[in-house]
Amino acid sequence: MSEIKRVGVLGCGLMGSGIAQVAAAAGYETLVRDVAQPILDRAKAGIGQSLAKFVEKGKLQPVDREAALKRLNFTTTTADLKPCDIVIEAVTEDLEVKNALWKELDARCGPGTIFASNTSSLTIAAMAAATRRPDRFVGLHFFNPVPLMQLVEVVKTVTTSGETFSRAYAFAKSLGKEPVAAKDNSGFIVNLLLVPYLLDAIRALEHGVASVPDIDKAMQLGCGYPMGPLTLLDFVGLDTTYRIAEIMFAEYKDQKYAPPPLLKRMVLAGMSGKKSGKGFYDYSVNPPAVSSLGL
Numbered sequence: 001m002s003e004i005k006r007v008g009v010l011g012c013g014l015m016g017s018g019i020a021q022v023a024a025a026a027g028y029e030t031l032v033r034d035v036a037q038p039i040l041d042r043a044k045a046g047i048g049q050s051l052a053k054f055v056e057k058g059k060l061q062p063v064d065r066e067a068a069l070k071r072l073n074f075t076t077t078t079a080d081l082k083p084c085d086i087v088i089e090a091v092t093e094d095l096e097v098k099n100a101l102w103k104e105l106d107a108r109c110g111p112g113t114i115f116a117s118n119t120s121s122l123t124i125a126a127m128a129a130a131t132r133r134p135d136r137f138v139g140l141h142f143f144n145p146v147p148l149m150q151l152v153e154v155v156k157t158v159t160t161s162g163e164t165f166s167r168a169y170a171f172a173k174s175l176g177k178e179p180v181a182a183k184d185n186s187g188f189i190v191n192l193l194l195v196p197y198l199l200d201a202i203r204a205l206e207h208g209v210a211s212v213p214d215i216d217k218a219m220q221l222g223c224g225y226p227m228g229p230l231t232l233l234d235f236v237g238l239d240t241t242y243r244i245a246e247i248m249f250a251e252y253k254d255q256k257y258a259p260p261p262l263l264k265r266m267v268l269a270g271m272s273g274k275k276s277g278k279g280f281y282d283y284s285v286n287p288p289a290v291s292s293l294g295l
Contacts, residue, residue: 008084012043016090018146040074099130106131116140134159157184186251196256201229230280234273
């Protein structure tokens with residue numbers, strides 16, 4: 001079983017940057033690829049700031065921060081990922097976009113390179129089938145924020161070899177994460193259970209069961225959750241949730257995964273949650289106020 005030494009990350013948005021950070025901090029030479037240099041520059045600055053916060057909190061030594069940053073490199077060229085032992089994809093949740101990249105990389109990377117997707121709702125088989133290495137294709141689903149969240153779902157599809165799964169699982173552990181094994185079904189473990197809960201919270205609001213803050217407070221205090229479902233939706237992104245729900249509904253044809261009308265209206269209105277400044281809460285004021293949703 002060959003050792004993983006060089007890590008490639010496709011995409012340096014919130015998830016890709018987080019994955020690159022933990023890989024570099026764990027001692028791996030890490031190469032991040034995205035489509036434009038300004039995107040890479042923002043990611044590099046963001047990773048530097050994130051590592052600095054760990055130093056401030058005494059969770060990382062300054063010398064280790066500098067070492068991690070030295071292990072990080074950035075590129076706009078997929079060909080540069082050729083020597084990587086594992087490539088982790090964290091681009092937009094669009095199968096055509098992902099598979100176009102996988103086909104390109106499949107022709108460029110060596111036969112020993114493992115391909116891993118960070119998808120949260122698409123099946124791994126749908127991507128593995130686009131390559132000539134379905135036995136070396138696996139899911140590695142990290143959670144946001146990656147540097148803080150301990151869980152990684154390691155997903156084995158029907159064609160994933162036992163060796164590939166074992167290497168991916170060991171790699172996740174080497175990052176200081178707690179891996180769990182999951183079958184290749186849309187949503188894996190967490191989103192399979194979480195998405196219906198979040199959508200039901202929106203339906204409860206639509207049906208007038210309670211107000212936004214009271215739904216959140218009830219689930220926090222009644223179930224011991226760190227945040228209520230509507231706050232969580234704002235943090236995840238309503239647009240992201242809508243896209244995931246559509247993918248899972250198309251997969252299962254089960255109404256519990258169908259996006260509620262209110263979610264669709266909010267996404268169309270540009271209310272994506274915290275990242276857009278407004279979702280179920282308005283983040284333009286401090287503390288955030290409840291948004292007017294016309295209910």
